[in-house]
Amino acid sequence: MEYKSNELLICIASRQMEDGTSAFIGTGIPMLAAALAKRMHAPNLIPLFEFGGVGGTLEVLPLGVGDSKTFYKAWAALVICDLMETAQRGMVDYGFLGGAQIDMYGNLNSTVIGPQPKPKVRLPGSGGANDIGSSCWKTIAVMQHTARRFMPKVDFVTTAGYLTGPGAREAAGLAPNSGPYRVVSNLALMGYDEETKRMKLLATNPGVTVQQVVENTGFELIIPDKVGINEPPSDKELTLLRNEIDPGRLYI
Amino acid sequence: MGEQESGLNKLLLSPDANDIREWLHKNKSMVLKDKVMSESEAIRTFIREGCYIATELYGSVRAPMSLCREVVRQGFKDLSLAGQGVMETEHLISGKCVKRIELTYQGWEVYGISNILRRAAESGEVTISEWSNASLAWRLKAAAMGIPFIPTRSMLGTDTFKYSGAKTIECPFTGQKLVALPASPVDVGIIHVHRADLYGNCQIDGITGFAWELARASKRLIISCEEIIPTDEIRKYPDRTIIPWFLVDAVVHAPFGSYPGEMCYYYERDKQHIKDYIDQTETEEGAQAYLQKWVTGPKSHAEFLELVGAEKMDELRKAVLGR
Numbered sequence: 001m002e003y004k005s006n007e008l009l010i011c012i013a014s015r016q017m018e019d020g021t022s023a024f025i026g027t028g029i030p031m032l033a034a035a036l037a038k039r040m041h042a043p044n045l046i047p048l049f050e051f052g053g054v055g056g057t058l059e060v061l062p063l064g065v066g067d068s069k070t071f072y073k074a075w076a077a078l079v080i081c082d083l084m085e086t087a088q089r090g091m092v093d094y095g096f097l098g099g100a101q102i103d104m105y106g107n108l109n110s111t112v113i114g115p116q117p118k119p120k121v122r123l124p125g126s127g128g129a130n131d132i133g134s135s136c137w138k139t140i141a142v143m144q145h146t147a148r149r150f151m152p153k154v155d156f157v158t159t160a161g162y163l164t165g166p167g168a169r170e171a172a173g174l175a176p177n178s179g180p181y182r183v184v185s186n187l188a189l190m191g192y193d194e195e196t197k198r199m200k201l202l203a204t205n206p207g208v209t210v211q212q213v214v215e216n217t218g219f220e221l222i223i224p225d226k227v228g229i230n231e232p233p234s235d236k237e238l239t240l241l242r243n244e245i246d247p248g249r250l251y252i
Numbered sequence: 253m254g255e256q257e258s259g260l261n262k263l264l265l266s267p268d269a270n271d272i273r274e275w276l277h278k279n280k281s282m283v284l285k286d287k288v289m290s291e292s293e294a295i296r297t298f299i300r301e302g303c304y305i306a307t308e309l310y311g312s313v314r315a316p317m318s319l320c321r322e323v324v325r326q327g328f329k330d331l332s333l334a335g336q337g338v339m340e341t342e343h344l345i346s347g348k349c350v351k352r353i354e355l356t357y358q359g360w361e362v363y364g365i366s367n368i369l370r371r372a373a374e375s376g377e378v379t380i381s382e383w384s385n386a387s388l389a390w391r392l393k394a395a396a397m398g399i400p401f402i403p404t405r406s407m408l409g410t411d412t413f414k415y416s417g418a419k420t421i422e423c424p425f426t427g428q429k430l431v432a433l434p435a436s437p438v439d440v441g442i443i444h445v446h447r448a449d450l451y452g453n454c455q456i457d458g459i460t461g462f463a464w465e466l467a468r469a470s471k472r473l474i475i476s477c478e479e480i481i482p483t484d485e486i487r488k489y490p491d492r493t494i495i496p497w498f499l500v501d502a503v504v505h506a507p508f509g510s511y512p513g514e515m516c517y518y519y520e521r522d523k524q525h526i527k528d529y530i531d532q533t534e535t536e537e538g539a540q541a542y543l544q545k546w547v548t549g550p551k552s553h554a555e556f557l558e559l560v561g562a563e564k565m566d567e568l569r570k571a572v573l574g575r
Binding site for chain 2: 051060079129
């Protein structure tokens, strides 16, 4: 089946979600990805929504992280402090994040383009992103891939990635063994080099060359000898997305 | 362990716990009295020019829309705002009520960024310090606990910390570096709930966001509610009282008080109204035209609901997902 760029992004993000784990889900693509994962390979994924929803079925797509659909048929309807504290004490596996800019250490900007006082473009701000990036074990960023978004230095570090490199998170006071894990973009899937903590290419999306990924990345991306190719969305994934998950075509 | 680091921005509230104790002791009481009043009286009585206010919840969900519209109607010009918000806080900004924001998020989630925040921040019309969602909630929690700060691990190492008003500290037990978040005892908290009695005992259905913390961190607390229920109902289900009367200063009856946002189990959001509003706010003229029609045009929440129409409210009641 033919598919749109957004549908591919949702499918690749969905495949990163692991059965039997917990994950903070943000608005938009992560919500669709979680809804898809629960119907595909991860029925026991526990989606967490920062204002209190725990383990909703995602039968109906929420429009925001406080929406009543985030706790429809859920295990619990709690509160923001409780869920953020659950992450702070090490009980949340994954956090899905987005942003306007990302650098090679996975630091994310969702605050301003330009200086903080009187910016060129004022973005929404941290929201829960900083907390999720500080306290979840692994974070997965979902991004549009252009050289202006994948930058050598982000204008503002809203959410901590590996900061300035190996050891920097720990030196800043953040928990050891936590940090960025994957980046899902419309061009490729990236991970991080264990030693240098720098972003590295793992797999390209169907029809995308390594060269295209490099050209659209504003910093030096580590290119390993072996680069995989992501499977295109399957008919089953697309049918679920279009007929069950987003029949109103809010996102796709 | 390095030196103590400090966020660049000045705090808008003193976290001094002794001052708050004195103030609360002098000004609040456990005496039961009827606190029901109109939104106009509640806002006029408890909000003063220069006040620091905070709203709850967020995202067109159980937001105190009717009270925020009244703040705009009364023409405040110099408020400070704590914040995460969508339409409720956008109204306060485009109504030119706000000069300073301790911000965590102002945007439309799936519908994109806030044009109103963009214009206000990029022109320098409002000054903004940066925080995270949990940080703001924990700052309220510290105030609720009656302590001047609370240690956490959010914001460490980031520009969000740098542009906040927090400081780092060394844990006296482990030597680890932490962020000390200053308590924020806000001047006026504004919360919309499902049900309250005339004394201000409140019940909320569904997730409770940070209502617990904000209610306890507020020097003055204005409640709006979908229904005013008999005190017998409160006493029959005391386990449901999330905000007890002695925290509350005003109870305002506001059915559809979160409209055009949602109120779980009561009514759905008006998606078309929200979408049209966002389109309209692309220009300053459009944003002001919206305010004139929907906010300053109606003289009260009752008049606002007449503009919305009974048919629309019925439709939204029926659209609720249920349990």
